[in-house]
Amino acid sequence: MAEPLIALDNVVLRYGDHEALTGINLGVNAGERIAFVGANGSGKSTLLRVLHGLLAPTEGLRRESLVTPADGRPLETRGSLGRARPLRVAMLFQRPFLLRLSAEANVRVGLWFAGVRGAHARQQAAEALRRVGLATEAQRPARALSGGQQQRLALARAWALQPDVLLLDEPTASLDPTAKREVEALLAELAAQGMTLLMASHQLGEVRRFAQRVVYLERGRVLADAPVQEFFEGAVPPEARLFLKGELPW
Ligand code: ADP
Numbered sequence: 001m002a003e004p005l006i007a008l009d010n011v012v013l014r015y016g017d018h019e020a021l022t023g024i025n026l027g028v029n030a031g032e033r034i035a036f037v038g039a040n041g042s043g044k045s046t047l048l049r050v051l052h053g054l055l056a057p058t059e060g061l062r063r064e065s066l067v068t069p070a071d072g073r074p075l076e077t078r079g080s081l082g083r084a085r086p087l088r089v090a091m092l093f094q095r096p097f098l099l100r101l102s103a104e105a106n107v108r109v110g111l112w113f114a115g116v117r118g119a120h121a122r123q124q125a126a127e128a129l130r131r132v133g134l135a136t137e138a139q140r141p142a143r144a145l146s147g148g149q150q151q152r153l154a155l156a157r158a159w160a161l162q163p164d165v166l167l168l169d170e171p172t173a174s175l176d177p178t179a180k181r182e183v184e185a186l187l188a189e190l191a192a193q194g195m196t197l198l199m200a201s202h203q204l205g206e207v208r209r210f211a212q213r214v215v216y217l218e219r220g221r222v223l224a225d226a227p228v229q230e231f232f233e234g235a236v237p238p239e240a241r242l243f244l245k246g247e248l249p250w
Pocket residue numbers: 015018019020038039040041042043044045046047
């Protein structure tokens with residue numbers, strides 16, 4: 001079994017004296033599509049932030065593997081570190097944070113922070129906008145775009161960085177059904193490329209279509225971690241079953 005790309009060992013995360021995550025053990029393998037589900041406040045966003053590295057665990061450890069430059073798979077051959085590069089991780093939020101600039105400039109700023117400049121950046125930005133169907137909107141102010149277009153722009157900004165792992169925090173929650181479908185279709189394309197995708201969601205239809213593996217959280221604990229089919233049809237703890245039946249508020 002290859003090394004996980006990201007692993008959490010006994011992670012606890014506290015905000016002040018509020019414990020948002022408790023005893024989390026989790027490994028994310030290359031190419032996996034994992035959905036994190038659970039009621040509001042169960043810790044999904046916090047877990048994504050810890051997996052990303054935006055938040056450091058209060059206790060326990062976050063590890064990430066070095067990857068091969070070409071395909072972003074975990075480096076298996078020890079002693080060949082000269083060929084390794086650090087893992088690239090990007091995150092998409094429920095509401096995209098966009099600057100008061102053109103769509104293209106928003107993508108370029110992301111690339112600039114990643115150290116990509118000049119003609120190369122122009123080319124990568126154009127390609128990313130084309131990928132998400134926004135080539136013709138490139139020069140429009142980002143904030144004048146529709147909600148669905150804004151989320152696709154945020155996806156282009158993340159995609160332009162060619163991350164190995166993309167984390168998505170309820171990316172379609174604020175979108176209308178048409179925009180939802182557009183974003184879902186793009187995610188399916190990224191999945192087909194083999195990108196590792198982690199998504200927090202409480203829309204079970206979306207989870208069923210998207211995920212291979214489902215992690216169910218309740219009050220900061222992982223109560224189930226199962227292949228998607230097993231999660232929806234098979235052996236899950238009673239709490240998760242209640243959630244599936246919609247008996248828990250969210
Ligand atoms: P979810 O994404 O599943 O709704 P969150 O990870 O946002 O859950 O929140 C988990 C718990 O941590 C909740 O009880 C929430 O109120 C609390 N929490 C989240 N962010 C903060 C913060 N910045 N400061 C204090 N408490 C927070």
